[in-house]
Amino acid sequence: MKIKSQxxxxxxxxxxxxxxxxxxxxxxxxxxxxxxxxxxxxxxxxFPSQLKCLDFSLLPSEVRxxxxxxxxxxxxxxxxxxxxxxTIPISCTANATPISWIHxxxxxxxxxxxxxxxxxxxxxxxxxxxxxxxxxxxxxxxxHKINGKINGKVTT
Amino acid sequence: xxKSRLSGKCLPESAAGSRIAQASMEYLLVVALTFAxxxxxxxxxxxxxxxxxQEITDAQATKIGRNIVxxxxxxxxxxxxxxxxxxxxxxxxxxxxxxxxxxxxxxNISTIFGVSELVFFSAVNMTTDxxxxxxxxxxxxxxxxxxxxxxxxxxxxKNSVNISAV
Numbered sequence: 001m002k003i004k005s006q007x008x009x010x011x012x013x014x015x016x017x018x019x020x021x022x023x024x025x026x027x028x029x030x031x032x033x034x035x036x037x038x039x040x041x042x043x044x045x046x047f048p049s050q051l052k053c054l055d056f057s058l059l060p061s062e063v064r065x066x067x068x069x070x071x072x073x074x075x076x077x078x079x080x081x082x083x084x085x086x087t088i089p090i091s092c093t094a095n096a097t098p099i100s101w102i103h104x105x106x107x108x109x110x111x112x113x114x115x116x117x118x119x120x121x122x123x124x125x126x127x128x129x130x131x132x133x134x135x136x137x138x139x140x141x142x143x144h145k146i147n148g149k150i151n152g153k154v155t156t
Numbered sequence: 157x158x159k160s161r162l163s164g165k166c167l168p169e170s171a172a173g174s175r176i177a178q179a180s181m182e183y184l185l186v187v188a189l190t191f192a193x194x195x196x197x198x199x200x201x202x203x204x205x206x207x208x209x210q211e212i213t214d215a216q217a218t219k220i221g222r223n224i225v226x227x228x229x230x231x232x233x234x235x236x237x238x239x240x241x242x243x244x245x246x247x248x249x250x251x252x253x254x255x256x257x258x259x260x261x262x263x264n265i266s267t268i269f270g271v272s273e274l275v276f277f278s279a280v281n282m283t284t285d286x287x288x289x290x291x292x293x294x295x296x297x298x299x300x301x302x303x304x305x306x307x308x309x310x311x312x313x314k315n316s317v318n319i320s321a322v
Binding site: 037038040041044046048049050071072073128130135137138139140142144145146147148149 | 196199200203204207210211214215218256257259260262265267268269270271272273274275277292293
């Protein structure tokens, strides 16, 4: 009985050490970003097809977007903003609003002097763009909200 | 002398132990390699499918919206009394549907980055049951739940079409 318990204890001691070593190794890999697989994801800009995202660029301290108005109506953008999930979210200066936007045309948007939100060169970022607009020809001009997402790497 | 578990031959204790250790090591390496491939692949495919799911929901909602507006226009121009029932498969990301000012058919879709509104503009005046209207906004509650829905579109008079989930 005594030999059996010793064997069991030795087994546990050996594997506990192995477990600790593996945990520390995985922790170190995670800390140094080796286990951050999100950097292997494709860079994407996702918007509803009604305001489809054609292109984007993440410059240092500036985010640029090219959207197309597929709504089939002329609209006026009342506000446009950008944010992310960081503890201190990204803060940028957006285009001056209101912006008139004729149907079936493209428009470039720029968010300048971006600060915070871990928006740093060479870093992978996920940004949420929100837009409020109304259709010019609708009598009561109800405001509609549309959200999009940019997932990409900030260039240097 | 000990009998090796691998070959069944009698080998010295150290040689048998060495072979078992090698087998264990090979086993661990195979498992580690499998995990090293599986974990990143699972993560990448999960994220890719999440984004693809978003695009699929958008396509489904756009199809539903365009179908309702196009059918409303067809029924309106067919004249008073015309009606049809269309079957729509509503995805679970659609949280609400409403008509605004009689010309905007709005679908609220829930996305991974917030609720967005998809707006479809009609050339004809759309309406629904007056009990579900508040000033210029009329809700269509039946279209806010997921599943196969039947939508009745009827030209109730010469000025408008009535849209209701049945």
